[in-house]
Amino acid sequence: MPMRTEGQVSHRLCDACGQAALEPFTDLGDIPVLCGVHWPEAAAAAASPAGRMLLGYCPSCAYVRNLAFDASIMTYDTAMDTNLHHSPAFQSFSADLVRHLAGRYALAGRRVVDIGCGQGEFLRELCHAAGCTGVGYDAMYAGSTGPDPSGASFHSGFAPRGRDLPRFDLVTSRHWIEHLDDPFEFLVDLREQAGDRPVFGYFEVPDACYDLATAGWEVIYPHVSYFGASSLFRIAERAGWRVEDTGTLFDGMFRFIEISVNREAWSGQPLRCNGPVNPPHPAEELATLAGFGARHHEQRALWQQRIADLADRGAKPVLWGAGSRAVQFLTLTDRAHRLSAVVDLNPRKWGRYLPITAHRVDPPASLADLAPQAVIITNPAYRSEVAASLADLGVNAELLVA
Numbered sequence: 001m002p003m004r005t006e007g008q009v010s011h012r013l014c015d016a017c018g019q020a021a022l023e024p025f026t027d028l029g030d031i032p033v034l035c036g037v038h039w040p041e042a043a044a045a046a047a048s049p050a051g052r053m054l055l056g057y058c059p060s061c062a063y064v065r066n067l068a069f070d071a072s073i074m075t076y077d078t079a080m081d082t083n084l085h086h087s088p089a090f091q092s093f094s095a096d097l098v099r100h101l102a103g104r105y106a107l108a109g110r111r112v113v114d115i116g117c118g119q120g121e122f123l124r125e126l127c128h129a130a131g132c133t134g135v136g137y138d139a140m141y142a143g144s145t146g147p148d149p150s151g152a153s154f155h156s157g158f159a160p161r162g163r164d165l166p167r168f169d170l171v172t173s174r175h176w177i178e179h180l181d182d183p184f185e186f187l188v189d190l191r192e193q194a195g196d197r198p199v200f201g202y203f204e205v206p207d208a209c210y211d212l213a214t215a216g217w218e219v220i221y222p223h224v225s226y227f228g229a230s231s232l233f234r235i236a237e238r239a240g241w242r243v244e245d246t247g248t249l250f251d252g253m254f255r256f257i258e259i260s261v262n263r264e265a266w267s268g269q270p271l272r273c274n275g276p277v278n279p280p281h282p283a284e285e286l287a288t289l290a291g292f293g294a295r296h297h298e299q300r301a302l303w304q305q306r307i308a309d310l311a312d313r314g315a316k317p318v319l320w321g322a323g324s325r326a327v328q329f330l331t332l333t334d335r336a337h338r339l340s341a342v343v344d345l346n347p348r349k350w351g352r353y354l355p356i357t358a359h360r361v362d363p364p365a366s367l368a369d370l371a372p373q374a375v376i377i378t379n380p381a382y383r384s385e386v387a388a389s390l391a392d393l394g395v396n397a398e399l400l401v402a
Contacts, residue, residue, distance in 0.1 A: 014058035015065060015184050016231035018238060022056035022065055026293035029053065033073050033221045035327040036080035036140070038352035038361065045353035049073050051221045055292075062285035063231035064208055069224045071181045076139040078156060082175075082324065085121045086345040089385045093250050094122055101170075102130035104258075105200060110169035111135065115159045116176025119143055120152065123172075127151035135166050165193055174204040175254075178223045187239035191261060198266040200258065201241065205232065207248050207255035209285050212292045215299035215402065217325040217378045218253075230282035232257050237279065246280075251381045303333040303402055307376075311338040315373035318342065320386050322349050322361045325378040329402055330357045341370055368393045376400045 039045035108131035117136030137159035208226035322344035
């Protein structure tokens, strides 16, 4: 599976297990860097930066990383919008997660720190349901800062490190650790801040086994790391945490891990789970990685041709969704703008342009007049939701999953 690469790629030890050097295996070329930003003008969107994606893997734990990642070209601020809460399907998933965490830990009167809190929906819900207080940090947070009626307090910026981070009983971080240049150091720092107190953690990432078993539209530049069952377990354990539970959520697309330190001193109830004894074996993940490069390039070519065929026969194909997956899909399959439209539920994106390809984002209601015969989505978890929305709009179109 290792590949020859042009140019110099520095030797790097695995960030997760620390036991083997990462081996290059797939080069995706240049892809959008700021895939969560939407520009007011097409020219600015087309001129947005691109960066190389050269994937390397660990033969010991199946951890995957972009070996060509350049932190100096990556920016996080309020211009980015990666919010998924406009989707009813995601809202339902998030509500279920809140109920799980509120029921699992006795959080009343305790503090939750949420690192990478997005626009704060999850932390507000958790504080309300669990009777706890919370502190949320995110450089992309665009809401009101300071105390919130929910019991949470929000900061628009990166979470402080070391002792500047507020004392916490539960730390949550959803879809942020994969963005970090050094995820191991991040987990070590959190462990050090816990000290000898009983502290728990909930972390959630895109599941590497899912992403790399498909076309890889979610293999995007902001995601420096790709964690599966083995590598996520290993990095948490190596950083000094005890793994309480791990598994997949949201139709297998997300992987979670619940961790603890000094669990025996926990006085709250209820808490149920003894945790797995050993890290999962990476054999399945390693097999998935072996076929990813060929699968990815085959899907790129397939969808380039399929979009062209649909456009040529007058089907007016459109893409539903303008998130990171969509940006990657458009960059790799529709540079020629054969799609008739791109739509998204998030009103902050309407009338704005996506990076590199400069596709404009329109509201879904615009499809009623366009009357496309084919609608493409890049996330199968939203199939039922999108089908229902099309029916409500009176659009009779074939729904295709890329």
